[in-house]
Amino acid sequence: MEKEEKLAVALKYNPEEEAPKVIAKGKGYLAELILKIAKNHDIPIKRDSKLVKELYKLEIDKPIPPELYKAVAIVLAWAYNLNQKFKEKILKKFFP
Template sequence: MKRKKAVALKYNKDYKAPVVTAVGFGEIAEKILNKAKENDIPIVEDTVLVEKLSKVEPSSPIPEELYEAVARIIAFIYSLDEKHKKKE
């Protein structure tokens, strides 16, 4: 069985690039995912992207070659936020 991995990202429009805030494997990955769920933070599963992001040092911006993949995720999350706002 493969060990679970999780990476947390933080981004706002003032940032040059999203920043990796946490990287975890196994039990730590579970804690990252549980914290996200507790705080209604969207979780996107992408094993290839997590593999690449898990090599980035926490507090570091993501590498340029991952901008496009992460931008798609951020756009997806913004679209979820917009749909949620319309329901309120």
């Protein structure tokens, strides 16, 4: 059985726009680079191979289709929650 090549997709959501967008995508080495950049910038990484495969099919900088809204909303809510917890931890550390 052949091993699947790694995929990565980066999302961006601006509440003033109609829907989230794929802003970067790659496979293999490019996927590794996207993940490395995310890690270096403390951007949350959610592993969901089924969703990534669907998002990878989309054009960059175009709104995601309505059928992916729910799945992407769950990921964005997860990332937002992680960021809030991180902010609270930093504030408690420097302003006890």
